[in-house]
Amino acid sequence: MLFNDRIMDRENVVDIEDRGYQFGDGIYEVIGVYDGKPLMLDEHMERLERSAKEIKLNMGLIDDLKTKLEELVSANNLEEGIIYMQVSRGAAARWHEFPKADTPTVTVAYTRAENRTNNVEDQGATAVLTEDIRWLRCDIKTLNLLPNVMAKQEAVEHGAIEAILHRGEIVTEASASNVFIVKDGTLYTHPADNYILNGITRRKIIQLCEALNLKVNEQTYTVDELLDADEVFISATKLDVVPILKVDDHTIGNGEPGEITKQIVQEFRSLY
Numbered sequence: 001m002l003f004n005d006r007i008m009d010r011e012n013v014v015d016i017e018d019r020g021y022q023f024g025d026g027i028y029e030v031i032g033v034y035d036g037k038p039l040m041l042d043e044h045m046e047r048l049e050r051s052a053k054e055i056k057l058n059m060g061l062i063d064d065l066k067t068k069l070e071e072l073v074s075a076n077n078l079e080e081g082i083i084y085m086q087v088s089r090g091a092a093a094r095w096h097e098f099p100k101a102d103t104p105t106v107t108v109a110y111t112r113a114e115n116r117t118n119n120v121e122d123q124g125a126t127a128v129l130t131e132d133i134r135w136l137r138c139d140i141k142t143l144n145l146l147p148n149v150m151a152k153q154e155a156v157e158h159g160a161i162e163a164i165l166h167r168g169e170i171v172t173e174a175s176a177s178n179v180f181i182v183k184d185g186t187l188y189t190h191p192a193d194n195y196i197l198n199g200i201t202r203r204k205i206i207q208l209c210e211a212l213n214l215k216v217n218e219q220t221y222t223v224d225e226l227l228d229a230d231e232v233f234i235s236a237t238k239l240d241v242v243p244i245l246k247v248d249d250h251t252i253g254n255g256e257p258g259e260i261t262k263q264i265v266q267e268f269r270s271l272y
């Protein structure tokens with residue numbers, strides 16, 4: 001694992017007064033690794049930097065971190081899987097306000113091998129709907145994931161891959177992925193504002209659609225529009241693009257992965 005600037009054996013290194021541990025006071029990234037190479041690492045590092053800025057967390061040089069993560073992937077001989085990394089505001093006596101400015105942040109990262117065992121991207125999966133009860137800064141990739149955890153658990157208990165979240169009538173995203181719908185050949189996805197995390201996969205899909213001459217509207221849509229869509233898919237790191245064939249009891253389209261979704265699955269695969 002990476003602990004600050006050292007690659008070392010994984011052991012119990014977290015201080016019980018680490019603010020990430022006690023308050024969820026920190027930020028994180030999950031980066032996909034394919035063929036021994038992190039995919040879209042620069043984009044993940046840029047988002048991390050933005051998250052840090054938004055929570056006023058002062059972290060070291062990103063360039064150095066990027067190199068360290070690459071070193072970690074090769075030290076662990078990781079061919080396919082993910083890098084998990086987080087930066088917390090450090091370890092200090094437990095008071096809610098920020099610790100003294102000289103308290104060093106704590107950066108940790110490790111890798112996990114993950115080979116595809118099922119072809120969920122080709123076969124599709126189901127999802128459930130649940131109210132989005134998160135705070136109003138979902139654009140920051142913070143360690144505070146309890147509402148996401150609760151939502152995902154609800155999905156799993158219903159044999160579904162994801163919980164699609166809605167604030168009232170408006171669909172925002174899913175517990176750990178973004179959501180796209182397709183209607184009459186046009187794609188719709190929630191705009192990248194404070195209600196969603198602007199996924200690196202989401203952004204790449206929007207770029208790929210431009211090249212494929214597919215129109216993407218970054219605008220909100222309702223739960224009814226989701227259920228009435230021709231196609232629905234979710235996107236996230238390592239999950240890539242997964243067709244959603246059923247939401248609660250509603251079958252989407254004809255209940256098969258749609259043509260546009262299949263095209264995007266193929267295009268995304270060609271990136272690695």
Ligand code: PDD
Pocket residue numbers: 030148173174175176177178196197198199200201202235236237
């Ligand atoms: N989650 N929205 C939420 C709430 C997420 O947690 C994620 C990713 C995404 C997709 O972002 P990206 O395409 O950059 O992975 C959208 C990661 C994978 C996780 O928490 O495990």
